[in-house]
Amino acid sequence: MQLRDAGPGRRPTGQSGSGNTDPTDGVRPDRGFAPVIVVGVVLVAAVAGYAFLPATLASALVLVCLGLLATVGVVALFAAATGMVHLRQSGEATRDHAVQAFALFEAFSDGALLANSAGHPLWANPAYRRLAGDRSAGDGGEDQVHSIERLFSDNPDASEAIFRLSTAAEQGRRASEEIRMPGGIGGRASGARWYRVRVNPIAGDGAVANLVGWFVADITREREHQENIFQELQNAIDYLDHAPAGFFSLEPDGRVRYLNATLAEWIGIDLAEFEPGETHIRDLVSGESLSVLQAYSNKTESTSELLDVDLVRIDGRRVPVRLIHRVPVAPDGTVGASRTLVLDIRSASGEEAGRIAEIRFARFFNNTPMAIASVDREGRLGLTNARFVMLFGRSSKGPHARPVDIVQPSDRGALAAAINAALAGQSEIEAVDAAFAEAPDRSARFFVSPILESNSGEDAAVIYAIETTEQRALEAQFAQSQKMQAVGQLAGGIAHDFNNVLTAIIGFSDLLLTSHRPTDPSFQDIMNIKQNANRAAGLVRQLLAFSRRQTLRPRVIELGDALSDLSVLLDRLLGEKIHLNVEHGRDLWPIKADLNQLEQVIVNLAVNGRDAMPEGGALTIRTRNVPQAESDRFREQGFRLGDYVMIEVVDNGTGMPQDVLEKIFEPFFSTKEVGKGTGLGLSTVYGIVKQTGGYIYVDSEVGRGTTFRILLPRHVLEPSEIVEEEPKPETTSSADLTGSQRILLVEDEEAVRAFASRALAARGYEVHAAASGPEALELIANTDVKLDLVISDVVMPEMDGPTLLREIRKTLPDVQFIFISGYAEEAFAKHMPENEDFHFLPKPFSLKELATAVKKTLSGG
Numbered sequence: 001m002q003l004r005d006a007g008p009g010r011r012p013t014g015q016s017g018s019g020n021t022d023p024t025d026g027v028r029p030d031r032g033f034a035p036v037i038v039v040g041v042v043l044v045a046a047v048a049g050y051a052f053l054p055a056t057l058a059s060a061l062v063l064v065c066l067g068l069l070a071t072v073g074v075v076a077l078f079a080a081a082t083g084m085v086h087l088r089q090s091g092e093a094t095r096d097h098a099v100q101a102f103a104l105f106e107a108f109s110d111g112a113l114l115a116n117s118a119g120h121p122l123w124a125n126p127a128y129r130r131l132a133g134d135r136s137a138g139d140g141g142e143d144q145v146h147s148i149e150r151l152f153s154d155n156p157d158a159s160e161a162i163f164r165l166s167t168a169a170e171q172g173r174r175a176s177e178e179i180r181m182p183g184g185i186g187g188r189a190s191g192a193r194w195y196r197v198r199v200n201p202i203a204g205d206g207a208v209a210n211l212v213g214w215f216v217a218d219i220t221r222e223r224e225h226q227e228n229i230f231q232e233l234q235n236a237i238d239y240l241d242h243a244p245a246g247f248f249s250l251e252p253d254g255r256v257r258y259l260n261a262t263l264a265e266w267i268g269i270d271l272a273e274f275e276p277g278e279t280h281i282r283d284l285v286s287g288e289s290l291s292v293l294q295a296y297s298n299k300t301e302s303t304s305e306l307l308d309v310d311l312v313r314i315d316g317r318r319v320p321v322r323l324i325h326r327v328p329v330a331p332d333g334t335v336g337a338s339r340t341l342v343l344d345i346r347s348a349s350g351e352e353a354g355r356i357a358e359i360r361f362a363r364f365f366n367n368t369p370m371a372i373a374s375v376d377r378e379g380r381l382g383l384t385n386a387r388f389v390m391l392f393g394r395s396s397k398g399p400h401a402r403p404v405d406i407v408q409p410s411d412r413g414a415l416a417a418a419i420n421a422a423l424a425g426q427s428e429i430e431a432v433d434a435a436f437a438e439a440p441d442r443s444a445r446f447f448v449s450p451i452l453e454s455n456s457g458e459d460a461a462v463i464y465a466i467e468t469t470e471q472r473a474l475e476a477q478f479a480q481s482q483k484m485q486a487v488g489q490l491a492g493g494i495a496h497d498f499n500n501v502l503t504a505i506i507g508f509s510d511l512l513l514t515s516h517r518p519t520d521p522s523f524q525d526i527m528n529i530k531q532n533a534n535r536a537a538g539l540v541r542q543l544l545a546f547s548r549r550q551t552l553r554p555r556v557i558e559l560g561d562a563l564s565d566l567s568v569l570l571d572r573l574l575g576e577k578i579h580l581n582v583e584h585g586r587d588l589w590p591i592k593a594d595l596n597q598l599e600q601v602i603v604n605l606a607v608n609g610r611d612a613m614p615e616g617g618a619l620t621i622r623t624r625n626v627p628q629a630e631s632d633r634f635r636e637q638g639f640r641l642g643d644y645v646m647i648e649v650v651d652n653g654t655g656m657p658q659d660v661l662e663k664i665f666e667p668f669f670s671t672k673e674v675g676k677g678t679g680l681g682l683s684t685v686y687g688i689v690k691q692t693g694g695y696i697y698v699d700s701e702v703g704r705g706t707t708f709r710i711l712l713p714r715h716v717l718e719p720s721e722i723v724e725e726e727p728k729p730e731t732t733s734s735a736d737l738t739g740s741q742r743i744l745l746v747e748d749e750e751a752v753r754a755f756a757s758r759a760l761a762a763r764g765y766e767v768h769a770a771a772s773g774p775e776a777l778e779l780i781a782n783t784d785v786k787l788d789l790v791i792s793d794v795v796m797p798e799m800d801g802p803t804l805l806r807e808i809r810k811t812l813p814d815v816q817f818i819f820i821s822g823y824a825e826e827a828f829a830k831h832m833p834e835n836e837d838f839h840f841l842p843k844p845f846s847l848k849e850l851a852t853a854v855k856k857t858l859s860g861g
Helices: 034-052 055-080 092-108 126-131 157-170 221-242 261-267 287-295 350-368 384-398 409-423 469-514 524-547 559-574 595-611 626-636 680-691 749-762 772-782 803-812 847-858
Strands: 111-116 122-124 175-181 193-202 211-217 246-250 256-259 306-311 318-324 339-344 372-377 380-382 433-434 444-449 461-465 555-559 579-583 590-593 619-625 645-649 695-701 705-713 742-746 768-772 789-793 814-819 839-842
Touching: 034 287, 092 695, 111 126, 126 211, 157 175, 157 193, 193 221, 246 261, 256 461, 261 306, 261 318, 261 339, 287 306, 287 350, 287 384, 339 555, 350 384, 350 839, 372 409, 384 461, 409 433, 409 444, 409 461, 469 524, 469 749, 555 559, 555 595, 555 803, 559 579, 559 595, 559 619, 579 595, 590 595, 590 705, 595 619, 595 645, 595 680, 595 705, 595 803, 619 626, 626 705, 680 695, 749 768, 749 847, 768 772, 772 803, 789 803, 789 847, 803 814, 814 847, 839 847
Parallel strands: 579 619, 742 768, 742 789, 789 814, 814 839
Antiparallel strands: 111 122, 111 211, 175 193, 193 211, 246 256, 246 339, 306 318, 318 339, 372 380, 372 461, 433 444, 444 461, 555 590, 619 645, 645 705, 695 705
């Protein structure tokens, strides 16, 4: 098939004057007869020569002809193999195909145009010519075929669409555009017309290469039909929006897919800002009403329910409504979006007064904070309010639900007995505490009362239930707090008395050691006494740490450096079976804590981790910053949001069950064998962390290991502050600890007073001793001695140390003060006068520590 460009103003070749195109025009007969004639001539020549020529010449002629035929055959086969020669169909077959193709396009109701790559038209079907206003499409006249660009040249917007289609054709892509033409193509229509224009590049070679098919369809009626449908849909939405009743649709998960304008007005929301799926039904109804809706959401069949609920306006006011609620259920059990009609019961007429009263009662019944349910004589649950469904879930609904099924098996006996007593008519109401069947960690208190006027088969008793989960938790917490406080007070009191005893033991041991040489037989015994007293002092410090009354020496420290120094000690403590891994966080914030006590915490946790890995394992200590935004996940009662530095101590040991986790911080609780632990390790850790202002958490799983997390508050450095280094111990062996100043020693414990007086007097000081505050004041008043220093206990009968200081300041405003106590300095410093200058020496102390403190204070250190 050959197509020739008709050029401007000419009809493409093959178009007759009648406007009918000959589909076979340009289909030429095959010119394949010449090779056949040549082959025939050669064969005839060979036969003639063989017949008329002598045998020798005839044989030569035959050989030449056969060679020529063989050569032609080989050349033909080679040409066919390389594609230089094509086997073609017969002219009749080609003509038939062309006739069928052109007949198909001629019958198209849509306009079809065949153009070359430059856009020049080559052929068009009658429908296209009619769209173009071509008279030759129907009256036999002659006219040119318009290009697609000229067809839509009257409309600039259409020109842009045609340009996009042309660009797609150049790129070898199919494309489609819908174009609106005011007055139609050529402006011949009475109104606007819509056209769908498609372009389809034709892939091929030869005569059909670089051809483009254009198709134009008038879709005005289709558009009008769509607009009519859209308008009807808009009308339906408008009818629904302005209906006198509300309407909404819920997804199975409670998200609101649709609500009409009437309901939006009742609730007080702007429908223009409503986004389907972003609002949940919990935002539109009260909590009690939500439980009622949820109780009817999990259905196995499509049924309509009448529900009386309260809508909640955005200003918090409630709107009582009645819902006709239907949840569609597909045959396969899939639950669809609900269809819910909302009726405003506030505008009911007077003849419905009885129904309004019933609805009002339903509101009160469902909105009460107490769970209420009726019980029939068979022990089955009947009517239940919203609070009852909220507490006990869907197990409280259904025709066979029983009250005993909603509590734990261990509590069912007591509840069943109370119900049976009520069914028997006993009016005495007894409370029954029981845990929920679906949530054992939750509990409620049940009251069962009879309905004396009931008949057989009707409700015979009423159950009232109040959740007591939070109350019981608070009671347990309060009891635990009281127990811990009592133990802490006991431990603190014992530690205080022990400190006095140990101070005397250590002090008199030091006095004995000053008069015994290492070669003396009793020297070693005295040293053993002192060493054991120091061990006892360590145990007392643990008691004080638990009671949070120990003495801390907080200073600003860099946690990374502290852990690096401590890791050497931890390696020795953990042994060869335990691999220690210390992971330092980057740019750790400084903290303020007692370094020695903090090291004790980490060592204690590390040793506990070692004991939990008897076969060996890995212990990891890692640190990192916890900013305020992240600290929210550690919230507990009393927790303060802020910036913290976290220390994690992780082991992969045996782990701990839940019942052990609940007691690990209690004093004297230990899972170790008798004689292998005091039970004060973790309670000491807890006390130190709390006294430092931090928090400690523990996670453990049996067989997986344990993780302790310590949160210490970030310390913001003041301009004058620097991170202090660990002070080096002073070499006091050669220091001069003697003096001649006058000292007043006030101590109610005789042994401590005697030891301190002898120790200071032995170093040249003039010591005046008093057993109480009043005695000390009397001594000052009755003597003319000018005191240089007062050493006073803090806790004493009749008058404590801070009170004594205030009284002495009235007569001796410049005297130096040293307080000695087994309690922490912070425990009494807050009761001291503002800007008061004093020194502190914790008990128990040795002779050298006492002498050093006195020398340092008197010298102004």
